[in-house]
Amino acid sequence: MTKDITLDYVSVQFGDYVAVDGAHLTIQGGEFFSFLGPSGCGKTTLLRCISGFQEPTSGQIRIGGKDMRGIGPNKRPTALIFQNLALFPLMSVADNIAFPLEVRGVDRRTRRKRADELLELIALPGQGDKKPSELSGGQRQRVAIARALAVEPDILLLDEPLSALDLKLRQHMRRELRAIQKQVGLTFIYITHDQGEALTMSDRVAVMSRGRIEQVGDARAVYDQPRTAFVASFVGENNALPGRVISREAGVSTLDLGLPAPLRVATGAGPGAKLAPGAECLAFVRPEALRPCAPDATNAIPATVAREEFEGAQRHLVLDAAGRELRMTLVNDDRSAAFGPGSAIHVGFAPDMACALPPGEMASA
Amino acid sequence: MTGFRAFLAGFVDRNGLPVAIYLGVAVTIWVFLLVALPQLAMLDFSFRHNLPPSKMGGPEDVYTLEQYRYFFLGSEIGPEGWNALDIGVLVKTLIAAVAVTLIDLAICYPVAYLLAQSARGAAGRLMVLALIVPFWVNEILRAFAFRILFGATGVLNELGMSAGLWSAPIDFVGEDVALYAGLSYAYILLMIFPLYNAIESLDRNQIEAARDMGASILQVHRKVVIPYAKPGIASGSTMVFMLTAGALAAPQILGGPSNLWFTQIVYQWFNDGGNWPRGSAYAIVLLAVCIGFVMLMMRVFRVSIGAIGR
Numbered sequence: 001m002t003k004d005i006t007l008d009y010v011s012v013q014f015g016d017y018v019a020v021d022g023a024h025l026t027i028q029g030g031e032f033f034s035f036l037g038p039s040g041c042g043k044t045t046l047l048r049c050i051s052g053f054q055e056p057t058s059g060q061i062r063i064g065g066k067d068m069r070g071i072g073p074n075k076r077p078t079a080l081i082f083q084n085l086a087l088f089p090l091m092s093v094a095d096n097i098a099f100p101l102e103v104r105g106v107d108r109r110t111r112r113k114r115a116d117e118l119l120e121l122i123a124l125p126g127q128g129d130k131k132p133s134e135l136s137g138g139q140r141q142r143v144a145i146a147r148a149l150a151v152e153p154d155i156l157l158l159d160e161p162l163s164a165l166d167l168k169l170r171q172h173m174r175r176e177l178r179a180i181q182k183q184v185g186l187t188f189i190y191i192t193h194d195q196g197e198a199l200t201m202s203d204r205v206a207v208m209s210r211g212r213i214e215q216v217g218d219a220r221a222v223y224d225q226p227r228t229a230f231v232a233s234f235v236g237e238n239n240a241l242p243g244r245v246i247s248r249e250a251g252v253s254t255l256d257l258g259l260p261a262p263l264r265v266a267t268g269a270g271p272g273a274k275l276a277p278g279a280e281c282l283a284f285v286r287p288e289a290l291r292p293c294a295p296d297a298t299n300a301i302p303a304t305v306a307r308e309e310f311e312g313a314q315r316h317l318v319l320d321a322a323g324r325e326l327r328m329t330l331v332n333d334d335r336s337a338a339f340g341p342g343s344a345i346h347v348g349f350a351p352d353m354a355c356a357l358p359p360g361e362m363a364s365a
Numbered sequence: 366m367t368g369f370r371a372f373l374a375g376f377v378d379r380n381g382l383p384v385a386i387y388l389g390v391a392v393t394i395w396v397f398l399l400v401a402l403p404q405l406a407m408l409d410f411s412f413r414h415n416l417p418p419s420k421m422g423g424p425e426d427v428y429t430l431e432q433y434r435y436f437f438l439g440s441e442i443g444p445e446g447w448n449a450l451d452i453g454v455l456v457k458t459l460i461a462a463v464a465v466t467l468i469d470l471a472i473c474y475p476v477a478y479l480l481a482q483s484a485r486g487a488a489g490r491l492m493v494l495a496l497i498v499p500f501w502v503n504e505i506l507r508a509f510a511f512r513i514l515f516g517a518t519g520v521l522n523e524l525g526m527s528a529g530l531w532s533a534p535i536d537f538v539g540e541d542v543a544l545y546a547g548l549s550y551a552y553i554l555l556m557i558f559p560l561y562n563a564i565e566s567l568d569r570n571q572i573e574a575a576r577d578m579g580a581s582i583l584q585v586h587r588k589v590v591i592p593y594a595k596p597g598i599a600s601g602s603t604m605v606f607m608l609t610a611g612a613l614a615a616p617q618i619l620g621g622p623s624n625l626w627f628t629q630i631v632y633q634w635f636n637d638g639g640n641w642p643r644g645s646a647y648a649i650v651l652l653a654v655c656i657g658f659v660m661l662m663m664r665v666f667r668v669s670i671g672a673i674g675r
Contacts, residue, residue: 051577052577053573053576053577072576073573073576073577074576074577074578074579074580074581075579078577079577079578080573080574080577082570082573082574083570084568084570086568086570086571086573086574088571088574088575088589090592090593099575099578099580099588100578100579102588103575103578103579103580103581103584103588104579147578148578150578151578151579
């Protein structure tokens with residue numbers, strides 16, 4: 001029933017421009033899989049390849065083991081939900097949902113019945129006779145999902161469908177999408193530039209940059225153990241500190257990061273473990289990994305608070321540490337009330353809450 | 366009435382008094398002097414007897430249905446059934462105009478679709494310009510050029526015969542091929558632009574979405590593109606139909622010897638016959654029949670007049 005999707009070194013070129021460069025991975029049937037990357041990273045092109053609107057320049061796409069080359073979008077077991085949803089404005093909601101059945105020659109009564117079932121599923125019962133323009137943004141979203149499900153596809157492809165919604169609704173729709181996916185048990189392939197969306201909903205995430213897949217893994221792996229500088233800087237906020245390796249032990253390296261004292265940073269078994277003493281490196285410390293600490297604690301960095309960005313639940317402190325800017329995020333409880341701008345403090349982090357990676361391209365802010 | 370006054374006041378407020386006065390005068394001149402008055406004069410003429418100038422305004426100058434009666438029933442010497450000749454020409458003209466409209470629609474729909482959906486930005490604008498340029502050639506010249514193209518010793522016959530496709534010259538003019546080609550070409554832009562405008566605003570994702578959900582190319586057009594473009598199709602068809610039915614130069618120059626266009630009869634009454642009342646009546650009949658036909662078609666195809674204005 002569920003079909004694996006295999007991308008076998010898929011590349012797409014437009015003239016000299018390489019949109020997708022050797023994408024190679026397998027998406028398990030029934031998985032919620034996200035492609036995460038900035039705009040122009042090739043994720044939409046890859047989605048169009050899977051849906052059949054774009055043929056790869058080289059490589060193969062297999063769905064359930066079957067090569068998809070030459071098979072049009074109307075013949076693939078995929079359904080695509082467009083960024084702007086592409087509901088048909090002149091048709092009623094029920095006609096929209098039943099459109100895939102209509103073009104397959106299903107009779108009117110069966111169509112109506114199926115549309116009503118799907119309206120039930122998306123919690124819009126009895127709204128079939130309205131026009132899409134009479135629905136709210138979130139409701140239209142759900143209609144687009146129902147319409148895609150009417151084909152009974154094996155794979156649902158979603159191209160940033162939540163980007164047009166406001167924040168509250170977006171968060172609500174994340175939960176809802178995940179719930180619908182669990183309920184229908186289909187493979188969802190989700191395209192987004194919003195890491196929050198990708199991390200909260202997905203079983204696994206592929207982070208893309210400039211047509212290349214940088215890392216594939218579950219949300220924790222991508223966030224906690226980034227394998228490239230791009231992933232570390234793109235997924236979540238991060239303090240990037242360029243420097244040099246001083247010495248190396250199993251799993252931990254000591255780095256000179258241009259701060260008063262050398263710092264100890266975990267490398268695990270990741271790419272950072274291969275960095276020999278003397279090699280250039282990039283250390284990444286998450287703002288939430290930094291904590292105020294005693295001057296003699298591990299990795300203590302003397303700093304002054306330059307300014308504060310208050311966000312309600314969290315306080316973001318921008319620190320000046322020997323001319324380098326560090327961002328620290330504190331939970332807004334009464335203990336963190338100190339450290340106003342101008343105060344001198346020491347901040348530190350546990351070695352395994354940071355990572356050292358070979359230098360590489362970083363995500364632009 | 367208060368609504369209208371509020372509208373006027375608002376209009377003056379937004380545009381300033383001079384602009385408002387200019388627009389008011391211009392619209393009045395346009396609507397009354399150029400549109401309504403001539404038509405009313407024609408309407409008035411059509412209900413009068415054909416009198417020499419000396420008797421105009423005299424006791425004999427009274428309103429009559431005589432001109433219309435003639436159109437329907439024929440010769441003045443007693444009723445002898447229907448005026449089969451003139452009614453026949455009117456029906457033939459309408460059928461021909463419908464045919465020309467359909468030909469234009471068939472030619473323009475694919476062109477407009479491709480132009481609107483594949484050519485974007487500067488390339489698209491250039492292509493639209495390329496469509497307009499040939500229409501800088503005036504209508505009469507174009508009609509005669511078509512005669513040369515389609516004539517017995519014309520380019521088409523020369524080519525066809527030298528290629529061995531046919532041995533004797535084909536009478537394209539006599540068979541009305543030249544007429545249909547000329548009329549179709551004359552008003553083709555009036556079909557292509559409304560279609561282009563309508564299709565251009567169609568979200569491309571809708572076409573892809575329909576494809577993705579299993580629709581064939583034909584179904585995409587039938588269920589998504591055509592319903593969306595319907596107002597454009599309606600306004601293009603209306604314009605082509607009206608102008609074709611009312612065309613004079615092309616039928617005059619390109620029509621075969623046996624083919625008479627209704628406008629030619631109107632022209633004859635005005636000009637050769639010197640019978641302005643009858644010419645007016647015929648013209649009014651043509652206008653009324655065309656409007657009636659267009660209204661009927663709009664009802665049949667469920668297009669509202671408001672939709673055409675879009």
